[in-house]
Amino acid sequence: MLPLILWATILVLFSCQKEFEKQNTNNVHSELISKVSGWLDKQKSPTQPNKAANIDLLKENIDFSSVKSEDFNQNEKFIVITINEDYKIKKNIDKNTISVLLLRVDKIGNIIQGNIVLYIPDKNQQMNRLPDNTFFKMYNETNLACDGLFRFLSPTGRWMYQREYKNGKLSSFGYVKASNNFEGRSEADCTYFFFILTLWVDGVAVAQEVTYLGRICESPCDDPNNQALCPDNGGGGGGGGGSGVGDMNLDEFCINAAISEFQQEANGAQTTSQTQGFNISDIDPITKNKNPTWTILTGAFGAWKLTSQEIGVIKLIDPMTNKWAWKSLTHGSISMSGNTLPTTAIEHDQGVGTPSFTPETAATTNVLYGGMSLNFTVKYRLVCNCPNVPFVGWVPPIHVSYTSNAIWDANPN
Numbered sequence: 001m002l003p004l005i006l007w008a009t010i011l012v013l014f015s016c017q018k019e020f021e022k023q024n025t026n027n028v029h030s031e032l033i034s035k036v037s038g039w040l041d042k043q044k045s046p047t048q049p050n051k052a053a054n055i056d057l058l059k060e061n062i063d064f065s066s067v068k069s070e071d072f073n074q075n076e077k078f079i080v081i082t083i084n085e086d087y088k089i090k091k092n093i094d095k096n097t098i099s100v101l102l103l104r105v106d107k108i109g110n111i112i113q114g115n116i117v118l119y120i121p122d123k124n125q126q127m128n129r130l131p132d133n134t135f136f137k138m139y140n141e142t143n144l145a146c147d148g149l150f151r152f153l154s155p156t157g158r159w160m161y162q163r164e165y166k167n168g169k170l171s172s173f174g175y176v177k178a179s180n181n182f183e184g185r186s187e188a189d190c191t192y193f194f195f196i197l198t199l200w201v202d203g204v205a206v207a208q209e210v211t212y213l214g215r216i217c218e219s220p221c222d223d224p225n226n227q228a229l230c231p232d233n234g235g236g237g238g239g240g241g242g243s244g245v246g247d248m249n250l251d252e253f254c255i256n257a258a259i260s261e262f263q264q265e266a267n268g269a270q271t272t273s274q275t276q277g278f279n280i281s282d283i284d285p286i287t288k289n290k291n292p293t294w295t296i297l298t299g300a301f302g303a304w305k306l307t308s309q310e311i312g313v314i315k316l317i318d319p320m321t322n323k324w325a326w327k328s329l330t331h332g333s334i335s336m337s338g339n340t341l342p343t344t345a346i347e348h349d350q351g352v353g354t355p356s357f358t359p360e361t362a363a364t365t366n367v368l369y370g371g372m373s374l375n376f377t378v379k380y381r382l383v384c385n386c387p388n389v390p391f392v393g394w395v396p397p398i399h400v401s402y403t404s405n406a407i408w409d410a411n412p413n
Contacts, residue, residue: 050224051156061087091226122147143168266380268300296404304338324410326370329355351376
């Protein structure tokens with residue numbers, strides 16, 4: 001009887017453990033369901049019943065049993081939830097497309113941002129689910145474990161932006177832009193929409209294409225279709241019910257301004273070779289340190305700059321003519337001063353310097369020179385502070401490589 005009693009006890013304990021785990025899971029899901037449902041309801045506009053119906057359809061087709069969590073940064077994480085097939089059928093989404101609800105949440109689980117993501121796998125890949133940590137890798141600039149197109153929609157189904165990957169690397173990025181004119185025409189009651197597509201190679205933007213998508217002149221706009229252009233707050237033509245700037249609503253105006261400033265910062269910086277000064281100190285009676293400091297890059301709006309500090313040694317080679325030569329010149333470090341526009345964050349590496357020297361045997365002059373060719377890379381990242389558009393990282397950072405050159409004489413004076 002003892003073995004039977006032991007087996008019965010084990011089965012009871014195992015059953016209790018499974019029930020506890022199920023109850024705990026249900027409690028977690030119940031809390032998440034409540035938060036997601038409440039957040040989605042807040043995305044509805046009373047002037048857009050069709051879009052509100054899209055959100056209700058989404059709520060009915062969220063598979064909370066598929067919840068996955070991915071890290072984003074120290075303070076936030078992603079929640080990835082599968083969207084059921086019924087949603088795709090009713091919104092005419094291709095059956096091979098993987099659909100998820102992507103949520104960005106803070107430490108205590110409050111939802112900061114949410115998108116429907118439609119993933120269209122590359123033709124050579126057969127997939128029924130996204131690889132783990134796809135979005136963590138996407139927003140932290142590491143290679144993905146899949147190829148294809150990721151199209152990001154608002155919870156109502158509005159087309160916002162997309163990323164395409166080949167060989168795990170970003171190959172293109174595109175976003176929908178609203179404008180108040182097209183080919184020189186401007187209509188007070190219409191908003192024009194364009195698709196801005198940028199092609200990328202190894203983290204560098206290499207080309208850009210602009211495609212006209214169409215215009216919206218009715219207000220309020222309430223397009224029920226999936227991947228539509230219609231803004232989510234009732235806007236369209238006529239400024240979105242009086243909340244707009246010109247013929248764009250305030251969110252569109254803010255986004256367009258932020259991206260424009262970001263691109264100006266990334267495209268407008270200029271290399272320079274402006275020497276700020278030298279730090280000169282004695283090593284021995286005929287040898288000195290001569291450390292140049294020079295400006296290597298100035299921002300598009302002149303409000304920030306990058307400065308490089310080099311480390312040099314000069315030596316007196318002819319006391320009769322007071323002739324000095326560079327004995328060594330090495331690259332030190334790069335630092336940034338000033339402030340960028342609020343829409344742009346800037347990071348830089350420390351660069352690689354290649355020195356050059358006038359031969360000591362040069363007899364044509366008493367002044368010998370040393371030069372530095374400095375190669376460095378700057379990463380420009382969009383930081384949008386639009387109050388109603390708390391997106392993060394959706395525009396890929398722009399990496400720009402620069403080369404600055406400078407020449408300095410070896411004279412210590």
